[in-house]
Amino acid sequence: MRTGVGRWWRIPAQTTVLLVAVALGIVLTVDHRPPAGGDGRPAVAAPALAGTTLTGEPFDLAAARGDVVLVNVFASWCGPCRDELPLLAEITRDWSPRGLQVVGLNLRDGPDAVRALLRETRADALTVLPDPDGVRAVEWGVRGVPETFLVDRDGRIVARRNGVITRPWLEAKVSPLLEPA
Template identity: 40%
Template sequence: MRLPLLAALGALSLAACARNNAMPSLTPTLPGGSGDEGGSNGSPAPLVFQVKRYPGGETYDLKSDRGSVVLLDVWATWCEPCRDALPFYENLSREYAGRGLKVYALNVDEDPRAIPPFLEEVKVKLPILLDENARVAERTLKVRGMPTTYIIDRRGVVRYFHEGFAEEFLTKYQAEIESLLAEPAP
């Protein structure tokens, strides 16, 4: 990962803690591609990416979760708000898994050897995805701060994103997840 990106993400992580955003529709600069990639009715395009799973290195393709609602949290071991957020996301996973929610933690650390001690310390067992050189976070998701969380509908379209984390966001996340789970599967 480039050092300027790490520095920028680190600096923004504290500022991002206080912001969260609902995405009623995607704009060309946000995940899901440009407006011309959507369907013929102008709907936003599904998010597409592949990364490796941690620790085994198997390929994970977001397309494999079409039909499920996905919460994707972009995090790093050096991000203090991530330390608080991941256990909440694990609780959401347990609460909604039976209804079709899948939760993934997309790690952008330069060295994956930092992951095991971090996970042991925060007592999290979420599925971890590795974003080598932060390519997906930077190019596809356009992450500006840590943590950043995306809530993706059953068609693979990013419907909500949140920058930063605070416990009071949890009620909003639950409402967003509930609304997406209530939508029919494609």
């Protein structure tokens, strides 16, 4: 004769299986990746970047809030850096009316070498902060040159590019941030 005890055991077991399935479904459908600018890194506050530019003007990244800022670390002795400077000069001209600032962080050069490089590459209108001893580059976590950081309107690094930037990278990463909010 059956007493019905087996049926009572089945109900909690079925409920447990159902709850586990629901929980698993939630875990698998929620996006657990950190918010990022598309390069897989989470957006983080940009380190301070301030000083006197190559032309003697003051620059402070904190004062650039509200604009998108591309910080490009380069050196005169870097061949790939030389190759990307004309593109940086071009996007500065074309995209600055849309809220883009391009800032070069020049690593371990003298001012004469930097000025000569900028003239040769027709990029002498770029805003350039000298970093003769590399301290600023270390603060930004630079691993090599060229390296570029994309800072959004809120002052967060949302993308980073090790190596030469390209027009497709700029179109994919920078251009969407320049769209009206």
